[in-house]
Amino acid sequence: RKEVEQDPGPFNVPEGATVAFNCTYSNSASQSFFWYRQDCRKEPKLLMSVYSSGNEDGRFTAQLNRASQYISLLIRDSKLSDSATYLCVVGGGGGADGLTFGKGTHLIIQP
């Protein structure tokens, strides 16, 4: 069973729309949760950490549901520059260990 599962998409969304991604993780001992963004042929870059209380950074909102082992990302008022692959990521206890990545969800914002 894949440890972090995401819908690979692609999600084709008009500019200005709101789009939501979800992922599920299998390891209930996971302690840290993130969304990374990866542009084509580039390295992953941290978009935001995810907390049970939910957190927001501008147009981006992330949410964690530990009971359901489910992580979400919401992008409001999408921009053309939001087109990328969004990677759902979980880490084990202590934070200083290898991260487990999902395959990523490919988002295409259309003008």
Place this chain on the structure above:
Amino acid sequence: GAGVSQTPSNKVTEKGKYVELRCDPISGHTALYWYRQSLGQGPEFLIYFQGTGAADDSGLPNDRFFAVRPEGSVSTLKIQRTERGDSAVYLCASSDPGRTDTQYFGPGTRLTVL
């Protein structure tokens, strides 16, 4: 400041050859990680160093893969007897000892085994 750097950016080799991939982490970052990303997949964890020692090498696929970090800074990932299935982007990341939950990735080395 300077980010994580990796060399070479691209490496083409023939099946059976030996390759070395280098990672130079952000200055002061004691934790260093290697990942491998195949086409259409997310990065896959290979090995984690804390200082000079490999704290977790459980992701190395087999004994053809080995990594070192002799002085606790630069790391080298070594692959012996390369196979076509080793073709991937090899990513290195480092993290600040005070913020170990955040990993900063280098641009990767694209390895192609012919």
